Amino acid sequence: MLNQEPNREPPDSVKRHLRQEAGFGCCICGIPIYDYHHIIEFGKKKHHNPDDMMLLCPFHHRLASAYALSVSVQREAKKNPYNIRQGYAEGVLYTPEKVIIINMGQNFFVGENTGLYIEDYPLVSVKLDNEGRILLSVNLYDNADNLLAIIEDNEWISGDPMAWDIEFGINKLTIREKSRTISLSIDASSKPVELKGHLWYKGHHFDVSKDQLSFGPTHVSFVGMVYYNAYINAKPSIQSMQMQPVPPFGRSFIGAGLDNIDEWYDKTIVEYKAHKKEFFFKTLKENIEKRRRLPPPFIQL
Numbered sequence: 001m002l003n004q005e006p007n008r009e010p011p012d013s014v015k016r017h018l019r020q021e022a023g024f025g026c027c028i029c030g031i032p033i034y035d036y037h038h039i040i041e042f043g044k045k046k047h048h049n050p051d052d053m054m055l056l057c058p059f060h061h062r063l064a065s066a067y068a069l070s071v072s073v074q075r076e077a078k079k080n081p082y083n084i085r086q087g088y089a090e091g092v093l094y095t096p097e098k099v100i101i102i103n104m105g106q107n108f109f110v111g112e113n114t115g116l117y118i119e120d121y122p123l124v125s126v127k128l129d130n131e132g133r134i135l136l137s138v139n140l141y142d143n144a145d146n147l148l149a150i151i152e153d154n155e156w157i158s159g160d161p162m163a164w165d166i167e168f169g170i171n172k173l174t175i176r177e178k179s180r181t182i183s184l185s186i187d188a189s190s191k192p193v194e195l196k197g198h199l200w201y202k203g204h205h206f207d208v209s210k211d212q213l214s215f216g217p218t219h220v221s222f223v224g225m226v227y228y229n230a231y232i233n234a235k236p237s238i239q240s241m242q243m244q245p246v247p248p249f250g251r252s253f254i255g256a257g258l259d260n261i262d263e264w265y266d267k268t269i270v271e272y273k274a275h276k277k278e279f280f281f282k283t284l285k286e287n288i289e290k291r292r293r294l295p296p297p298f299i300q301l
């Protein structure tokens with residue numbers, strides 16, 4: 001007879017049940033990086049019974065495995081998880097990239113303050129921090145205008161009511177509004193950073209799939225475009241779709257026809273860095289010029 005012993009990895013349905021029950025974080029401290037802990041040890045009984053499992057962060061998991069957290073403390077935390085008590089889940093996304101390029105439905109948004117807007121309201125926007133990492137901001141609503149989540153400069157917080165499912169792993173975040181509907185998925189480990197999902201605002205929405213970006217019930221579609229220092233602003237109130245340049249960075253363009261994404265990506269990074277340097281020196285020169293034009297400081301001897 002075949003050995004029917006369960007795999008160490010719990011089934012997806014058990015994992016999701018445990019995530020929902022725990023409010024998408026460690027039952028003790030709420031951190032959204034977690035393991036699926038067996039309260040009744042897997043070594044003693046081969047099981048994936050959700051009643052005898054819980055979400056714990058690596059630190060608390062280690063304590064539990066070292067018997068430094070009693071079973072009654074674990075059970076208590078499972079019954080009354082941290083995130084359920086506080087009413088939301090939160091975390092930080094880590095992006096390794098030093099150049100802003102976001103892939104949304106095979107459209108590439110390059111540069112600071114690019115993104116997607118509806119009626120001048122930013123749904124997705126990006127900028128760089130002092131260390132040159134991408135900071136992503138997203139306002140995530142559902143089709144009934146309920147706020148599902150806010151990501152501000154990579155820090156995310158789930159809205160109220162809590163999403164149906166949140167999967168988080170240091171540089172990946174997936175938020176589902178209900179079964180099979182991905183409201184938002186960000187993969188910051190891919191090159192470039194990839195964002196997919198349904199971005200709603202006041203009943204209008206951008207649908208960002210793997211292959212295309214489209215807007216509204218008529219699915220105005222965008223594929224293979226490059227928005228360099230420019231953003232898309234959909235204005236259904238005046239039946240208009242605007243591509244707007246981002247002013248502070250000098251040069252903007254919108255292009256089409258990408259054949260080789262890898263080649264383009266490498267080229268863009270070089271160009272972006274050169275452009276940024278050029279922009280930096282231009283600003284520096286202007287500031288020096290300005291300073292020169294100032295009257296010399298009055299020194300009283």
Ligand SMILES: [Zn+2]
Nearest residue numbers: 026029057060
């Ligand atoms: Zn913890």
